[in-house]
Amino acid sequence: xxxxxxxxxxxxxxxxxxxxxxxxxxxxxxxxxxxxxxxxxxxxxxxxxxxxxxxxxxxxxxxxxxxxxxxxxxxxxxxxxxxxxxxxxxxxxxxxxxxxxxxxxxxxxxxxxxxxxxxxxxxxxxxxxxxxxxxxxxxxxxxxxxxxxxxxxxxxxxxxxxxxxxxxxxxxxxxxxxxxxxxxxxxxxxxxxxxxxxxxxxxxxxxxxxx
Amino acid sequence: xxxxxxxxxxxxxxxxxxxxxxxxxxxxxxxxxxxxxxxxxxxxxxxxxxxxxxxxxxxxxxxxxxxxxxxxxxxxxxxxxxxxxxxxxxxxxxxxxxxxxxxxxxxxxxxxxxxxxxxxxxxxxxxxxxxxxxxxxxxxxxxxxxxxxxxxxxxxxxxxxxxxxxxxxxxxxxxxxxxxxxxxxxxxxxxxxxxxxxxxxxxxxxxxxxx
DNA sequence: GTGTACTGTTACACCAAGTGTAACCAAAGG
DNA sequence: CCTTTGGTTACACTTGGTGTAACAGTACAC
Numbered sequence: 001x002x003x004x005x006x007x008x009x010x011x012x013x014x015x016x017x018x019x020x021x022x023x024x025x026x027x028x029x030x031x032x033x034x035x036x037x038x039x040x041x042x043x044x045x046x047x048x049x050x051x052x053x054x055x056x057x058x059x060x061x062x063x064x065x066x067x068x069x070x071x072x073x074x075x076x077x078x079x080x081x082x083x084x085x086x087x088x089x090x091x092x093x094x095x096x097x098x099x100x101x102x103x104x105x106x107x108x109x110x111x112x113x114x115x116x117x118x119x120x121x122x123x124x125x126x127x128x129x130x131x132x133x134x135x136x137x138x139x140x141x142x143x144x145x146x147x148x149x150x151x152x153x154x155x156x157x158x159x160x161x162x163x164x165x166x167x168x169x170x171x172x173x174x175x176x177x178x179x180x181x182x183x184x185x186x187x188x189x190x191x192x193x194x195x196x197x198x199x200x201x202x203x204x205x206x207x208x209x210x211x
Numbered sequence: 212x213x214x215x216x217x218x219x220x221x222x223x224x225x226x227x228x229x230x231x232x233x234x235x236x237x238x239x240x241x242x243x244x245x246x247x248x249x250x251x252x253x254x255x256x257x258x259x260x261x262x263x264x265x266x267x268x269x270x271x272x273x274x275x276x277x278x279x280x281x282x283x284x285x286x287x288x289x290x291x292x293x294x295x296x297x298x299x300x301x302x303x304x305x306x307x308x309x310x311x312x313x314x315x316x317x318x319x320x321x322x323x324x325x326x327x328x329x330x331x332x333x334x335x336x337x338x339x340x341x342x343x344x345x346x347x348x349x350x351x352x353x354x355x356x357x358x359x360x361x362x363x364x365x366x367x368x369x370x371x372x373x374x375x376x377x378x379x380x381x382x383x384x385x386x387x388x389x390x391x392x393x394x395x396x397x398x399x400x401x402x403x404x405x406x407x408x409x410x411x412x413x414x415x416x417x418x419x420x421x422x
Numbered sequence: 423g424t425g426t427a428c429t430g431t432t433a434c435a436c437c438a439a440g441t442g443t444a445a446c447c448a449a450a451g452g
Numbered sequence: 453c454c455t456t457t458g459g460t461t462a463c464a465c466t467t468g469g470t471g472t473a474a475c476a477g478t479a480c481a482c
Binding site: 218221246248267268 | 467470479
Binding site: 007010011014045046047048049052 | 457458459460461462463
């Protein structure tokens, strides 16, 4: 990827330029209040070029979604020997505390990424799409590892459960950050959340809700 | 709902007319190949009226999604005393075999509901949206029953797991129907799928995948 | 019955996302 | 050089979706 070549360089430069320009505009004025024409004009590029790089306007916001996908996948495929998938995902969720500084920055901004997405239906849909994709990729990896026969429902269910847990814990962590308090406090609470969730997933859902 | 009144009657009549006309057109020619203008013309109604009843073109396909939502919710709220939520959902999934005749009909048709949706990105997105909505409703019901404090991640995770399982099992059942074979065979295989999935969910995810 | 308030429908003008096409031009490579 | 390749552009076009004001049938009071 990004193998030399002046042509490719220029291409990725304009791509980055477009994405940056677009997101700056979105942040300052909101997603719906910016047209693709404006973005193209601000980036000194034709509208068609914008759509050549990003199939939909929403993709301009989520153009870095592949990172998250790679991390989730790595939690399955690159885990140390002897570590179960559940534990590997637990570790991934615990490590979410590293995202706290970014969350704080986002929260300071009047229209950060989160607020942008949560305030707009089409961006929320795109978000779901991204999540679905992660689930699919993960399910494939699980099926491969388990040597599951095609059509086996288990890998998909495990994948959607894990990703669902991760996402929910992320949201919860974000809530805690928004509520304020010292980092250590937040981290402690988050750790407790993670243990509670993975405790349930490890022990089975049969006993939920507890009497 | 549908409380007398000539006005309401006419309204629901045109609504039904629009939906039926639209779906007939979709089935015969495909979703993207039919414009809303055409639908309006075929239903002898203005384009605006179509959008008055159905906020988006996709809603014309999913206008009966509320039924599924109600059934999933009922599995939680209306279950007999002493039955766990997990077991109630297992029963719901087992009962999916009642959908087999409908699946067969759909499969016979060259462009049934399933093929329509699976062949179109925007319809798939809408499908995800519907599922997300069900998860949210279910999570609220679970939180209410468990007396969970606001922000508790568990209800959401349980809900998304259960709905995910249900959806996956539905897909699996559909595959089996498509593959052919006698009803008893399909039902037996489906029952085995359900037991396998709910066995895993009941016992916990810690041991997945088995060595 | 007659007048009036209500509300679903309509015509119409309009906006913005996204596509198809052919021309264009800079880079790649012999 | 000269040719090919491929990203960019201008431009015309389609289509989903909205806003608005007028219209028409229903409900309801009197």
